[in-house]
Amino acid sequence: MSATQTNDAPPEPGSHRRGLLWDGMLPEALGLCLVAIIFGGLAAGYLVTDYSWKQQSAAAHKAETEAVAQAMATALGCVADADGRSRAGEAPDVAAGPRTGRPSEQVELLMRELGRLPGLRSMHWTREGEAPAEPYREGEAPAEPYWEGEAPAEPRRDCSMVVTVAVRTLGGEPAGELRVERSASADAGYRSLLLWNWGTPTGITLLVFVALYRRLKRHLRPMVAIERNLHSCAQGLEQELQTLTLSDSLGRAAQGWNHLIEQLTQLHQRLQEAQGAEQADVMARFEGAVFRRVVDRLPIGVICVTNSHTISYANASAAALLQRGPDELVGRAVDKAIENPAVMQAVVAAQARSGAGLSVDHTSRDGDQETTLRFRILPVSAQSPSGDALITVEDISQLREGERARDNFLYHVTHELRTPLTNISAYVETLTQPGFDDEQTRKECYNVIVSETKRLSSLIENILTVSQLEVGTARLDVGEVDLTRLVRQMVQDNLAAADEKRIDLTLSLPPKVPKMRGDKQRLCILLNNLIGNAVKYTPAGGQVQVNLEVAENRLVLAVSDTGIGIAAEDQAQVFDKFYRATADAVQAVPGTGLGLALAREVARLHGGEIHLESELGQGSTFTIELPWPTSDQKVTR
Amino acid sequence: MSRILVAEDDPHILRLISMWLKRQGHDVLEARHGLAARDLLQAEPVDVLISDINMPGLDGLELIEAVVPAGLVRRGVVVLTNRWDHGEIRTRLAAWGVHVLPKPFSPSRLSELIESLTSSDVTEPQA
Numbered sequence: 001m002s003a004t005q006t007n008d009a010p011p012e013p014g015s016h017r018r019g020l021l022w023d024g025m026l027p028e029a030l031g032l033c034l035v036a037i038i039f040g041g042l043a044a045g046y047l048v049t050d051y052s053w054k055q056q057s058a059a060a061h062k063a064e065t066e067a068v069a070q071a072m073a074t075a076l077g078c079v080a081d082a083d084g085r086s087r088a089g090e091a092p093d094v095a096a097g098p099r100t101g102r103p104s105e106q107v108e109l110l111m112r113e114l115g116r117l118p119g120l121r122s123m124h125w126t127r128e129g130e131a132p133a134e135p136y137r138e139g140e141a142p143a144e145p146y147w148e149g150e151a152p153a154e155p156r157r158d159c160s161m162v163v164t165v166a167v168r169t170l171g172g173e174p175a176g177e178l179r180v181e182r183s184a185s186a187d188a189g190y191r192s193l194l195l196w197n198w199g200t201p202t203g204i205t206l207l208v209f210v211a212l213y214r215r216l217k218r219h220l221r222p223m224v225a226i227e228r229n230l231h232s233c234a235q236g237l238e239q240e241l242q243t244l245t246l247s248d249s250l251g252r253a254a255q256g257w258n259h260l261i262e263q264l265t266q267l268h269q270r271l272q273e274a275q276g277a278e279q280a281d282v283m284a285r286f287e288g289a290v291f292r293r294v295v296d297r298l299p300i301g302v303i304c305v306t307n308s309h310t311i312s313y314a315n316a317s318a319a320a321l322l323q324r325g326p327d328e329l330v331g332r333a334v335d336k337a338i339e340n341p342a343v344m345q346a347v348v349a350a351q352a353r354s355g356a357g358l359s360v361d362h363t364s365r366d367g368d369q370e371t372t373l374r375f376r377i378l379p380v381s382a383q384s385p386s387g388d389a390l391i392t393v394e395d396i397s398q399l400r401e402g403e404r405a406r407d408n409f410l411y412h413v414t415h416e417l418r419t420p421l422t423n424i425s426a427y428v429e430t431l432t433q434p435g436f437d438d439e440q441t442r443k444e445c446y447n448v449i450v451s452e453t454k455r456l457s458s459l460i461e462n463i464l465t466v467s468q469l470e471v472g473t474a475r476l477d478v479g480e481v482d483l484t485r486l487v488r489q490m491v492q493d494n495l496a497a498a499d500e501k502r503i504d505l506t507l508s509l510p511p512k513v514p515k516m517r518g519d520k521q522r523l524c525i526l527l528n529n530l531i532g533n534a535v536k537y538t539p540a541g542g543q544v545q546v547n548l549e550v551a552e553n554r555l556v557l558a559v560s561d562t563g564i565g566i567a568a569e570d571q572a573q574v575f576d577k578f579y580r581a582t583a584d585a586v587q588a589v590p591g592t593g594l595g596l597a598l599a600r601e602v603a604r605l606h607g608g609e610i611h612l613e614s615e616l617g618q619g620s621t622f623t624i625e626l627p628w629p630t631s632d633q634k635v636t637r
Numbered sequence: 638m639s640r641i642l643v644a645e646d647d648p649h650i651l652r653l654i655s656m657w658l659k660r661q662g663h664d665v666l667e668a669r670h671g672l673a674a675r676d677l678l679q680a681e682p683v684d685v686l687i688s689d690i691n692m693p694g695l696d697g698l699e700l701i702e703a704v705v706p707a708g709l710v711r712r713g714v715v716v717l718t719n720r721w722d723h724g725e726i727r728t729r730l731a732a733w734g735v736h737v738l739p740k741p742f743s744p745s746r747l748s749e750l751i752e753s754l755t756s757s758d759v760t761e762p763q764a
Contacts, residue, residue, distance in 0.1 A: 411720075415691070418719035422741035423649045429744055430653060435660050448649050584670075584693045 030213070037205040045198025053193055058161065061182060065163045068120075069180040073165040076125050080167060080175035120182045121160075125167060127176040222246060222253040301393030305347055309334050312388065321373055321393045334391075338362075338375065343391070346377040350389050361396070372397050412578045416459055416592045420452040427452075462594045465525070466577055469601045476519035476605055483555060484513040486520065487548055490527040494535050501540040505531075508547040516555065516628055518606050526602040529595035530559040530622050536589050538563035538619070554608075555628045560621040566614040574612065575600045599624075639684035639755040642666040644674035644700060645717070646692045654687060657744045658751065671695025678709040685754050686710045687747075690718040690726065698729065705733045713754040717742060 167175040246254035301318030314329035335344040346358035360375045378390040427445040468474040498505035534544040542562040549556045570581040577597035603610045607627045614620035645651040658665045668674035672694040690697035719740035727737045
């Protein structure tokens with residue numbers, strides 16, 4: 001994602017509630033300013049209106065009130081003059097004022113006439129040398145001529161004033177003073193004045209605020225975009241720095257931001273390059289150390305050879321296999337460290353052509369112990385600038401031993417199979433030839449074919465059993481076995497061979513032998529091999545004794561003969577498969593070397609053991625001990 | 638009629654070869670192992686020696702190397718072997734003109750070979 005993306009779209013509603021910018025006090029400050037401006041405008045309008053109205057109304061009302069008061073004072077002067085003459089016995093002067101009723105009634109009437117002045121609240125005439133009269137109360141007879149009008153219902157503005165005028169008679173005598181109290185109420189002029197003085201600053205304030213808001217909003221757009229990008233970065237979104245750039249149309253703030261992003265991108269790239277180089281170096285060192293430790297612990301020897309045929313590295317296994325000290329190999333020439341010229345030649349060949357790997361086997365003897373080392377010279381890699389060669393060293397002595405055992409096994413197997421096969425083949429061919437058709441020859445041929453077929457079958461069975469024992473897949477078919485009957489049968493089967501050699505084959509059984517659990521077929525193999533071997537390796541006229549005893553917790557079967565015996569040095573190996581003693585007397589008797597190996601394994605599978613006591617030239621005794629009563633748990637399945 | 642010695646430890650093979658050779662009219666001597674064969678040859682040379690390789694006491698190779706250079710076999714030697722390295726045996730015995738028949742062998746083939754050996758006047762070594 002390297003394309004530049006412009007993030008100047010307006011923010012989604014609610015997406016910036018937690019914005020860095022909007023988390024400040026700006027909206028509240030703007031709102032407070034707006035409220036303050038509005039209320040300030042209102043207050044200012046009110047104050048200005050009130051002050052102006054008072055200034056204008058006060059002057060007009062005062063002049064009007066003074067004129068009315070002066071006229072009233074003139075009228076009261078006439079009343080005072082008339083009252084004075086009345087008290088002196090003179091006729092009232094009608095021209096000087098009202099003459100109806102008492103003078104005070106006339107004054108009150110006059111006051112009522114004059115008191116229609118708007119806002120007039122009261123007029124008090126205080127006669128010369130008298131205390132001010134009590135205010136007039138409705139329903140009460142006024143003590144003094146005065147008048148008190150009705151107060152305005154809802155005075156909008158109070159513009160009260162008190163005007164005091166001296167009352168003089170027509171003769172110019174002081175007759176007291178007239179006190180006029182008046183208040184002016186709001187009128188249409190006041191409302192229009194209030195509207196003008198109040199609305200004008202408010203409207204101007206709103207206009208200013210709107211203008212400020214629009215300007216501020218235009219300035220805040222890049223700030224909002226920047227804030228969104230920072231918000232994304234803070235949330236760890238996988239964004240490249242280039243995607244954070246803004247459109248230049250947003251103004252200088254966006255341009256400054258883009259410049260900052262560009263510088264940050266360059267710094268980030270340099271940092272990544274520096275980190276990559278350092279990491280690669282660290283990894284190379286780390287891997288080198290790890291691989292070195294791994295190679296050091298390999299069970300096979302590893303040797304690195306330079307193009308000058310000097311050993312640059314050898315692990316511990318290589319030193320051990322070459323019977324050198326840990327530090328003796330490094331620095332040595334290959335031909336000095338490995339005393340086999342074929343290895344050096346292989347190294348040269350590998351370094352020359354980088355072809356397939358070469359292998360050299362080197363066998364050395366230390367007394368009876370033979371050790372074979374296999375050197376593999378690996379081709380030099382084309383990527384290796386130094387032209388090093390790699391040699392692996394393995395001890396293949398056990399492999400060779402296994403190969404020899406395998407070859408030996410195959411040799412014996414094929415040898416043993418070919419013998420009866422040769423007889424069968426040759427006698428069958430004989431039967432087909434003219435000149436061998438007499439009854440005796442044919443009978444002899446058939447007998448040989450039958451016996452050799454049995455021999456071949458037995459041999460194959462033994463080989464299969466040995467193979468199963470070799471790979472550990474031999475299993476017993478466990479059932480109830482009458483061992484007495486089995487032993488008697490095996491003796492019977494070998495009786496003919498014993499009779500042929502005039503061997504006295506005898507069997508000794510206890511009166512009662514309980515049945516045991518075991519594999520009848522495998523036990524037959526065991527008994528037949530022991531009794532058959534005794535007959536085979538006992539010279540004519542000898543004796544073979546088979547004896548079965550029941551001990552406390554085991555069955556003991558002993559097969560004794562007066563045969564050729566087994567030399568002490570061969571006794572430990574007679575139970576190995578295909579092992580046959582090298583004595584001529586043994587070699588003179590055909591055999592596979594499998595019989596005793598099978599007998600021992602069958603005894604072991606039944607939880608028993610087999611023992612040998614023998615003296616060369618005197619005879620042998622093979623003793624088998626089987627656990628009794630034999631439980632299934634003791635029999636290896 | 639030729640005088641032929643058969644040295645073979647397997648009684649069935651010995652009996653079979655003896656039957657075939659006698660039917661051809663040869664005089665057959667039998668030996669169950671190498672030592673007995675050598676004793677018989679030292680007592681009286683034979684025209685043809687038929688020998689097994691694996692025999693107790695003295696094996697076939699040792700027997701041949703003992704009697705052929707001594708001129709105790711006049712016309713030829715036939716070796717019967719079930720060893721798989723009969724190529725090596727053939728090479729080892731090439732100097733003595735030995736014929737090798739690997740087991741299992743055909744009695745007819747052996748009979749023909751004996752016939753060819755006994756009918757010729759000169760022994761032809763076989764490589």
